[in-house]
Amino acid sequence: MALDTTQQNRRMTHFNDHDAIWLFGYGSLIWKAGFDYLERRPAHIRGWTRRFWQGSHDHRGTPAAPGRVATLLPTDGAICHGMAYRITPDILGPLDVREKNGYLREVVTLRFADGGTTQGLVYIATEDNAAYLGDAPVETIARQIAEAHGPSGPNRDYLLNLDEALRALDVEDAHVAELARHVRHLDGEAPDAR
Ligand code: BEZ
Secondary structure (H helix, E strand, O other): OOOOHHHHHHOOOOOOOOEEEHHHHHOOEEEEEOOOOOEEEEEEEEEEEEEEEEEEOOOOOOOOOOOEEEEEEEEEEEEEEEEEEOOOOOOOHHHHHHHHEEEEEEEEEEOOOOOOOOEEEEEEOOOOOOEEOOOOOOHHHHHHHHOEEOOEEEEEHHHHHHHHHHOOOOOOOOHHHHHHHHHHOOEEEEEEOO
16 A cells, blocks of 8 residues: 555545535544534444554654554454544545545444434555554553654553543443553553543
8 A cells, every 4th residue: 555545545536426424533533623524423333443553653653653543443243432523525635634644535334322324434544554553462552652752742642532532422442441541550640440
């Protein structure tokens, strides 16, 4: 896969004739959209698991010391909870650029927490992209996140903001919670009942 996925995403014309598009967020989009939207609703998608397996050398790390950010892993029977945004199509161009480090648009069925489904888009970084890091022991991933900083800020903030946002949505995500516990410990924070 090309290092920069912007052009690949522009060729993905699935919703081009729509006035509005639903976009599913499972990472930083849950706590900070960074774009204008028409509507925002808690939602989930089936068949995907959130994992901190994507490297970030442009936002939460550097080429010399990449951070780790969330991507989705195809997983039978899994559910990934997040936040759905109804956006106008002009939002996608800047998002393609912002997420050019390996993320590709994928069409998914969004299931709203308060009922109803719709087709929408999600950005996923698959294992064939150049920035993909994959699995590692939880201590290794946590240390990498605790130490990495990039143009968008400390990698730890991305993880801990996501952990807080998922708790606020009443979502239990064992992978995120375990990583957050380790990073807080590395930061010297006292353990609590989380
Ligand atoms: C997200 O926060 O859900 C996200 C958005 C774009 C690319 C990857 C993840």
